[in-house]
Each structure stands twice: as C-alpha cells, then as structure tokens.
Amino acid sequence: MTASPSPARRAEHWATAVVFFINGFGFASWVSRIPAVRDTLQLSEGQLGMALLAMGVGALCSFQLAGRGLGYMSARTLTLATGFFYCYALPHPVMVGSLPVLALTLFLVGAASGAMDVAMNALAVEVEARQQKPIMSGLHGLWSAGGLCGASLGGLMAQHGVTPQAHIIGVAVALAAALLVARQWLPELPAKPPEESPRFALPEREMLGLGAIVCCAFLIEGAMADWSAIYLKDTLGTTAAKAALGYAAFSFAMMGLRLAGDHLVARWRAAHLLRAGNAAAAVVLALAIATQHPVLTMVAFVLVGLGVAVVAPLVFGAAARRSRHSPGHGIAAMATLGYGGFLLGPPVIGWVAHMTSLRSALLLLALLAAAIALLSRHLDEPVPQPSA
Structure with a gap:
C-alpha cells in the first residue's frame, strides 16, 4: 500500500x-x-x-x-x-x-x-x-x-x-x-546542463515514434477546433447551437479524461490506454462519417476527445525522461512537433475539403486516430517493469 x-x-x-x-x-x-x-x-x-x-x-x-x-x-x-x-x-x-x-x-x-x-x-x-x-x-x-x-x-x-x-x-x-x-x-531543483544539445530541439531517433503520436494528436485537436462545428452545421444540417455543442463535447471529454487520467495510468499501461481509446475513436468516427448521423457524430467527437486527451501528458513526460540531452530538450522537441501539427491541422483539412469534400477530409482524423493506436507501443519500450 x-x-x-x-x-x-x-x-x-x-x-x-x-x-x-x-x-x-x-x-x-x-x-x-x-x-x-x-x-x-x-x-x-x-x-x-x-x-x-x-x-x-x-x-x-x-x-x-x-x-x-x-x-x-x-x-x-x-x-x-x-x-x-x-x-x-x-x-x-x-x-x-x-x-x-x-x-x-x-x-x-x-x-x-x-x-x-x-x-x-x-x-x-x-x-x-x-x-x-x-x-x-x-x-x-x-x-x-x-x-x-x-x-x-x-x-x-x-x-x-x-x-x-x-x-x-x-x-x-x-x-x-x-x-x-x-x-x-514550487520546488527548486538545480538545472541539469545539456550534453552537446543541438541548437534546434528535434526528437532523437529513438523518440520519433513519440513525435509522430503527438503530431497526429495535436493535428486532430486543431482540426476539431476549427471544423467540427462547420461539419455539423453545413454537412449534417444541424442548427448553429447544436453545431457548437460538437466542439464542446470534444473539449469536455478531453478535460474529463485528463483529470481522471492519472488514476487510469496507475492501473493500466499507458500504451494500452492510448491504443484502446484511439482505436475506438477511429472506428466510431469512420462509421459516423459514413452514416452522417448527427447523434453518432457527437458520440464520435466525444471518443476522439477521449482518445487524444492523455497524449500530451504521457508523451511530454516520456520525452523529458528519455532525452539524452536534457528534459527541456525532450519537451521542446515534442512541443514543436505537437504545436506544428495543431497549426497544420485546420489548413490541411480545409485544403482536402476544397479538393474533395469536408466529409472526406474528416476521414483523415479517423486515420490519424488509428495511427496513434498503432504507434502507442512507443510509450512502453523504455519503461522498466515493476519489481515483484
């Protein structure tokens, strides 16, 4: 105990x-x-x-x-x-x-x-x-x-x-x-000088999987912020008020799981949590886009929020612990990739929607969630097994 x-x-x-x-x-x-x-x-x-x-x-x-x-x-x-x-x-x-x-x-x-x-x-x-x-x-x-x-x-x-x-x-x-x-x-601990830290913080080779996870997750988050309401209103024909609930449901789901995430991570392996959440999000979002059912779409948005909720805390923490240079280097590298994905998400969805349709563009988010599920194993590799 x-x-x-x-x-x-x-x-x-x-x-x-x-x-x-x-x-x-x-x-x-x-x-x-x-x-x-x-x-x-x-x-x-x-x-x-x-x-x-x-x-x-x-x-x-x-x-x-x-x-x-x-x-x-x-x-x-x-x-x-x-x-x-x-x-x-x-x-x-x-x-x-x-x-x-x-x-x-x-x-x-x-x-x-x-x-x-x-x-x-x-x-x-x-x-x-x-x-x-x-x-x-x-x-x-x-x-x-x-x-x-x-x-x-x-x-x-x-x-x-x-x-x-x-x-x-x-x-x-x-x-x-x-x-x-x-x-x-706030605790005061001495700084750890970096060992030959490069000028530009990029993920080290062994952390490329973590970088891909955080980039996919933030790209999903950025796209949801800008396009979820537009999809509900323009494509599915909901009212403006109901359309606004789409991103609200996504945001509340993220906040709720983050607040509960520490208890879940203490009971289940982080990779398993990430894999299950994003696999479910990918499947249900793809079904929702295929059927164009507003209620199922709202459920899918909730599952997408749950899927990406714990990516930032898990990946940032892992990068800080694993970086050969310094914790700050690891976090900066992941933050750069993540925020880059967040900025890239909305224009990418807009470009694909312009070339095809917004419905087709949002299928990319289902594919990104599936990619996170497949990449989730990268959270497990360096974690030592608990002693008996």
Whole structure:
C-alpha cells in the first residue's frame, strides 16, 4: 500500500497545478475577446488569421529557446520568469490600434505562453518524480479546466458590456497574484546542463515514434477546433447551437479524461490506454462519417476527445525522461512537433475539403486516430517493469 504524500509534497503538487490552470485561463481569456478586437480594428477574416498566426509563430520560436534555457536555469526559475512575463504580455493585444501592432503583441503572448508551457511541463516532470505517482494527466486536465473557466468568464464579461481592456487587465493581475502565491511551494531543483544539445530541439531517433503520436494528436485537436462545428452545421444540417455543442463535447471529454487520467495510468499501461481509446475513436468516427448521423457524430467527437486527451501528458513526460540531452530538450522537441501539427491541422483539412469534400477530409482524423493506436507501443519500450 502506497503511503500518502507529505503535506510538503501535496503543496508542491497543487502549486504546480495552479501554474497549469493559470496558463489555460489566460489563453482562453484572450480567445474569448477575439471578436471584440476584430470588430474594434475592423479586420477581415484573412487579416485576423494572419494576426493569430503570429501567436503560433511566437510559440514555436519560444519552445526552442525555453528548451535550451532549462539547461542553464531550474524549471522553477524559468516557469516563474515566463509566467510573470505571460501575465504582463496578456493585456497588450486588446489595447492596440492597428493590425501590425496586434501581430507583434500576439507574437509576444505566444512566445511567453509557449516558453511557459515548456518550463511548467519540465517542472511537472520533476514534481511527478518526487510524488512517485502519475500526476501529469491531471495537471493537463487543470489546464483544460482553466481554459473552460477563462472562456466562461470572458463570455460573461462580454455579455455584461465589460470592455476587453478592463477584463484582460483584471485577469492578468489576478493570475500574476496567483502565481506569486504559488511561487513559495514550487520546488527548486538545480538545472541539469545539456550534453552537446543541438541548437534546434528535434526528437532523437529513438523518440520519433513519440513525435509522430503527438503530431497526429495535436493535428486532430486543431482540426476539431476549427471544423467540427462547420461539419455539423453545413454537412449534417444541424442548427448553429447544436453545431457548437460538437466542439464542446470534444473539449469536455478531453478535460474529463485528463483529470481522471492519472488514476487510469496507475492501473493500466499507458500504451494500452492510448491504443484502446484511439482505436475506438477511429472506428466510431469512420462509421459516423459514413452514416452522417448527427447523434453518432457527437458520440464520435466525444471518443476522439477521449482518445487524444492523455497524449500530451504521457508523451511530454516520456520525452523529458528519455532525452539524452536534457528534459527541456525532450519537451521542446515534442512541443514543436505537437504545436506544428495543431497549426497544420485546420489548413490541411480545409485544403482536402476544397479538393474533395469536408466529409472526406474528416476521414483523415479517423486515420490519424488509428495511427496513434498503432504507434502507442512507443510509450512502453523504455519503461522498466515493476519489481515483484
């Protein structure tokens, strides 16, 4: 029977959870005010898309810098530095008056968020090792919960006429205060200098399977965010309200399994969990697309959410432990591939839909889920068998 963690260990765990919640809450708070910023600056869809792309580019650039930075400073120090900068940068996109400045500020927000993402995942790996039990999935679940809370608050603020500036400045101050409180319980462990770490963090050969898993999963997630509602409304003919429920069902499924994922991983092998979830998602999504039944499609979206929910915590944790260079290098490599897939997913689906149909394009997601199921064995290989 496993002994209960000490109060100090529990405090470390919850302080780390607060960091994940902060990152998700801040991101969703900005997303909730995008329509107001678009209307204020009178941006076309194309102009807004270019501005939002700057945020993704900022994140991709910062993954590499943060991965190298973890070889020279502790995960705690980098998490706090990037976290406070994230809070500082967050209000700027809602206070600008032109498209170029919006793109610049979104680049900075993306860079801060991406660097914080790498740092807090490296910190989580350290805390998980000290806890001697799985916690990564639950931490990512709290990121999703932060996103849900941030989006809900943003909708409430918009409904009551609170300006984006007042809303996001208030959020940034509150998140900085929460980070300041959590700071005292975050563990300080010495940095591990990288051994001949390359300038650009790419997965080592033995981790290519992990990289393929995370790229497929994030590509699915990005495509679901942009195309699930359009498919339900335009192809299946549902109402706009019911169409919006598609991505909501996907998101709730992801959050729910992430929060429960640590308990599941403690009972079943991670590869088995990933294989079963994604095999089921692939089969049901293919059936739903073939039959074009709205209810079955919603069920399929839930299963897809369950299938990809634990990919990030499992793969990031494995990459940090297995990297020959440093934990930061492993996480940065996986984050780069994952976020690259997230950015690539929507345009790929749009291009295939243009060439064929959206129905045919979404079959790619079923194939990607099947690929994750087949690749799931890569989570098992280096894991030592428990002693008798």
